[in-house]
Amino acid sequence: MSRLDKCLPLYIGCETNKGKLVGIVKDSLFIQNRDQTITEYNKRSLGHTIFLYLKKLSDITDEQSQELNKKGFNIGRPSGYTFSNEAFLYLLGLHVDLYGLISSGLAKDINRQDP
Numbered sequence: 595m596s597r598l599d600k601c602l603p604l605y606i607g608c609e610t611n612k613g614k615l616v617g618i619v620k621d622s623l624f625i626q627n628r629d630q631t632i633t634e635y636n637k638r639s640l641g642h643t644i645f646l647y648l649k650k651l652s653d654i655t656d657e658q659s660q661e662l663n664k665k666g667f668n669i670g671r672p673s674g675y676t677f678s679n680e681a682f683l684y685l686l687g688l689h690v691d692l693y694g695l696i697s698s699g700l701a702k703d704i705n706r707q708d709p
Contacts, residue, residue: 598640598700601693608689609647609704646701648691653705658688 606615610625616632617624623635623644635644654662662685666678677685685692695701 597693598695601695602637602640604686604692605646605648605689605695611645611647611702615646641698641700646695647704648689648696648701649704650696651685651690651692653703654688654690 603618606617608615612633612635613625613627615623616626618637621637623637623640624632625635625644626632640646662681665681665684666676667681667685668676682692689704691701691703696703
């Protein structure tokens with residue numbers, strides 16, 4: 595099972611350039627279009643014709659950052675970030691790219707999209 599297969603289901607509910615990702619079954623992505631219909635795409639389309647819209651951790655608002663800290667997010671040097679379960683779920687709900695999908699080309703930074 596690839597890294598993508600492990601993390602992609604965590605992003606169900608996030609927006610894509612085709613609509614909202616609402617499901618994944620084997621090699622199929624199910625995306626709810628703006629007209630509420632659901633279209634099936636091959637998972638191999640991800641990063642080519644379909645892109646998740648995610649945000650970088652550095653782009654969360656001050657309010658979101660404060661809430662994240664309350665939920666158990668810590669930055670410790672030299673060991674890096676630590677997350678409680680609640681903080682991790684909160685970041686997923688904010689559609690933060692926790693797996694490097696933007697840098698790998700599978701997702702686009704939602705804050706850098708043209709209107």
